Amino acid sequence: MIENTPIVRKLGAFVALSDPELSVxxxxHKRRRTFVAGRDLVHxxxxxQAAYIxxxxxxxxxxxxxDGQRQIxxxxIPGDFLGLRSVLLYVSDHSIEPVTDIEVTEIHVADLLDAFARTPRLATAFLWVASRDEAMVVEHLVDVGxxxxxxxxxxxxxxxxxxxxxxxxxxxxGYGCPLTQYHLADALGLSAVHVNRVLRQLRESGLVTFRDAHVEFHDYGRLADFANFDPEYLDHAGPVLA
Structure with a gap:
């Protein structure tokens, strides 16, 4: 059932989807595909190309x-779009690689535009998702800089x-997390050795442990204060459009 999928949970944080919108x-979700870990699905x-959910x-x-270096x-994660911006701009400005084996829904641009025309509120929800992703990129720039x-x-x-x-x-x-220290290094602009050292520092400070594909928060409030983490930019608690 579409109602219990990650994409509906995500869009539902912004728009209270009606039955007709859920139907659209x-x-x-007509075309389901699978991709194996480590093999790019977008270059x-x-x-x-198509977009994917x-x-x-x-x-x-x-x-x-x-020079062969990679910046993630x-x-x-489930519920996210893959290649949405690229399909609207017609050329992908980045590559997408499965970290694990993945299952996706393939969406062609014609179907997407038709859905927007039939349900404008759904288009608004997609715009919210794109704006939220942009806000995350801004935070990532602050992280690195x-x-x-x-x-x-x-x-x-x-x-x-x-x-x-x-x-x-x-x-x-906490949460399950399949990422390696090499993934973190490529995302955070650090070496894998430095990531290992930092994770040990955070663990020994009693804040968080990342081990065996699981992140465990020991003191969420203190960790958020340490990182100056304010989830407002993710807009989880924003007003839901009825």
Whole structure:
């Protein structure tokens, strides 16, 4: 049932979806595909592609530099869109790689535009999602530019937890997380050795432990204060459009 999916949980934080809107959203879920971990489903510079809604698993969007270094722009979790901006701009400015095996819904641009025409409030909800993603990119710029290594790591783990909580996959106690220290390094602009050192520092300070694919918050409030984490930019508690 579409009502219990991560995408409905996510859009439902902004718009109280009606039955007709849920029906239109369900009609977008006609083409289901699976991709294996480590094999790009979207390549930087690719054109004439589809967009996707991530149903299960984790993915990452990244830019590859000429010297082979990788900067992970963001991670995608169930309920997130993959390649939505690129399909509207016709050329992808980044690559998308599954972190785990994933299942997605493939959406062609014609179907997306038709859904927007039939249900303008659904288009508004998609705009909210895009605006929220942009707000996260701004925070990531602040992470890399102004927060020290421990603060940016803590902020990143808190942001992931807040995003996962929205789709019923996390809480203030913690969440499952398949990312490696190499993923964190490429996202945070640190070396894997530095990430390891920072995670040990946060653990020994009694704040958070990231081990065996699980993040455990020991003192959520103190960790949020340490990272100066204010979830307002994620807009989870904003007004729901009736």
């Amino acid at each position: 959203l369900a009609s977008l 930087q510079g690719q054109s004439d 991530l149903a299960s698993g984790w993915a990452c969007s990244y830019k590859l530099l000429e 722009v963001d991670f995608q 102004r927060r020290n290594a421990a603060e940016r790591t803590a902020h990143f783990l808190l942001e992931l937890g807040s995003r996962l909580a929205l789709v019923g996959m996390g809480s203030r106690e």
